[in-house]
Amino acid sequence: TLVTAGVYLLIRFNNLMVDTFFLKILLLLSGLTMFMAGVSANYEFDLKKIIALSTLSQLGLMMSILSMGFSDLAFFHLLTHAMFKALLFMCAGMIIHMMMDIQDIRFMGGMSNYIPLTSICLNISNLALCGIPFL
Secondary structure, three states, X not given: OHHHHHHHHXXXXXXXXXXXXXXXXXXXXXXXXXXHHHHHHHOOOEHHHHHHHHHHHHHHHHHXXXXXXXXXXXXXXXXXXXXXXXXXXXXXXXXXXXXXXXOEHHHOOOHHHHOHHHHHHHHHHHHHHHOOOOO
């Protein structure tokens, strides 16, 4: 929540940073953040850590959008990310609850047979966070 609040403050005060060297550094750091979070999520087995690392990657994307000067697009991405990431966390909580508090994804095969609505919502949320149009 605090990182999202920081992104919101940078969006609000973006007019003060137009054409500064800070935006070039922000673009470099946000690209590095997206890359490192994506690579780290690929080697993780804990469901909540994977979702948290994808959040970090999405925040890096918001910062790169902001550093290129598209503050309205960054704000729209912040709002849609908040909505679909909340849905993703609720679905993950349901899955963890159904698995008797096991968060390891290696034990979660065939979950769509037992909880189909949660699986559908999880897939819709993942597709929206991947940037599929009309979501």
